[in-house]
Amino acid sequence: MHLFEPMRLRSVTLRNRLGLPPMSQYSADEHRVTSWHLTHYATRAIGPGLVVVEATAVSPQGLVTPQDLGIWDDAFTGPLTRLADVIREQGAVPGIQLSHGGRKGSRTRPWDGDRWIRPEEGGWEVVGPSAIRFADGYPVPKALTEREIDRVIDQFAEAAARALACGYEFLELHAGHGRLLHSFLSPAANRRTDGWGGDIAARSRLLVEVVRAVRARWSDDLPLGVRLSCVDWLEDGWSLDDSVWLSRVLRAEGVDLVDCSSGGILRPLSVERKPGYQVPFARRIRQETGIATASVGMIRDLWQAGEIIEAGDSDLVFLGRSMLVEPLQIVRAAAQGMVPKSLVPLQYRRAVDQLGGTAGAGEDVPPEL
Structure with a gap:
């Protein structure tokens, strides 16, 4: 296996096994793509095989900040289409991540203080599986009713149909980092006693139902990925064994790739982050389930990415912060x-x-x- 070999996912061929992961830019104008996004993604589409547009909200309630991208309305599709075209023009496959922020919503941007926007300030009601707040300084979320859960499933499906119409060729569902789908998975956030909580199958039900609904609206020829927080880093939280179990289920439901991240279910949480610290999650899920995986997190450069692929630890490597700091590192490496x-x-x-x-x-x- 080789970093610059092509990778095929359903009918889509990536020119190599390097990707740009979804990283929120908090720069939308009324939830629409701006010139910042066009410049940012066009530059970073030079070289990688896959570029995944940042977490894009499937509903107004699913926003994390007022500056998040949205995809719940046809008014957003024109600029999103242009963004997909810009990525494709540079030779990368355009992907997009669909997200519902859940109990982490109604916040100001990180550089604006990352504080709760209260209802009287224009904020919105945050929701979750149970009335358990994410951290101090966050509101207690409203526990979703079954009817509201059904509506969330529909919103993801409708967003998938819009992403397809906009020309995206890879779709990722955000089920990590404490957002809504992750909060249903984790026993640290989900204390429900109905059919949406309890054992691992019930806690996984929302994600599985979303996958089914999305698959019904997303092309059978195009790949579907899921970002998982493979561990909560909590003794009684979501575990790697849980992620292996879930990955088998997701593969059977038509998911093609698991993007292996971790953490984010609550704050504060102390984790030692060192280069490649999440790679073992991708390796184990890949080896035990047969589903394709992506490594992400503290992967510093092309050389480390190449070692991961050579070792067979994952099928794809996402370079995040490294691509923010040095977006044209592939050009420099070519000169060498x-x-x-x-x-x-x-x-x-x-x-x-x-x-x-x-x-x-x-x-x-x-x-x-």
Whole structure:
């Protein structure tokens, strides 16, 4: 296995096994794509095989901040279509993550203090499986009724249909980081005693029902992924064994890839984050269930990503913060003769040749990548 080999998911072929993960930009204008998004994603689509647009809310109640992207209304589809086109023009497959913020909603942006926006300030009611707050300074969420749960399922399905109409070719459901779907999975947040809580099957029911509803509206030819917080980092929370069990279920329901992250079910939580600390989750799920996985989190560069693929730890590697800091690292690596020059836009290849000399002109990839 090789970082710059193609990867096929249903009818979609990624040019390599490198991806940009969904990372919220908190820069939408009335929940619409702005020039910031077009510039941000176009730049980072140079090189990777897959670019996943940030968490996009399936309903107004599903927003985390007022500056989140939305996909619950046809008014948003024109700019979202343009964004998919911009990503595709750079050679990457455009993907999008659908999200409901649940009990983490009604917040200001991180650089605006990350504080609760109260109802009298224009905030909105936050919801969850049970009336358990995420952390101090957060409101107690309203426990969803069964009718409201059914509506959430419909909202995800409707959002999937809009994403398909906008030209996205990969869809990811956000079931991690304490958002609504994750909060139903975790016993730390879900204390329900009806059919949506209790044992692992009941706690997983909402995600499974969302997958089924989305699959009915999303093309059979296109891949569907799920981001999981594979562990809660709590003794009595969601565990890696749970994630292995759930991944088998998701695969049977038509999910093609599990994006393996962790944490986020409550705050504060102390976790030692070191390079590649979440890779073992992707490795175990891949080995024990046969579903494709993505590694993400504290993966610092192309070389570390290459080692992960070479070891067979995952099928895809997402570079997040690294791509924020150095979006064109693939161009620099091409100038050093370390990645295929074919990944570099024609407009930049002269610079690659001049800076890299004969090494930059090569098309071969060294064994370490």
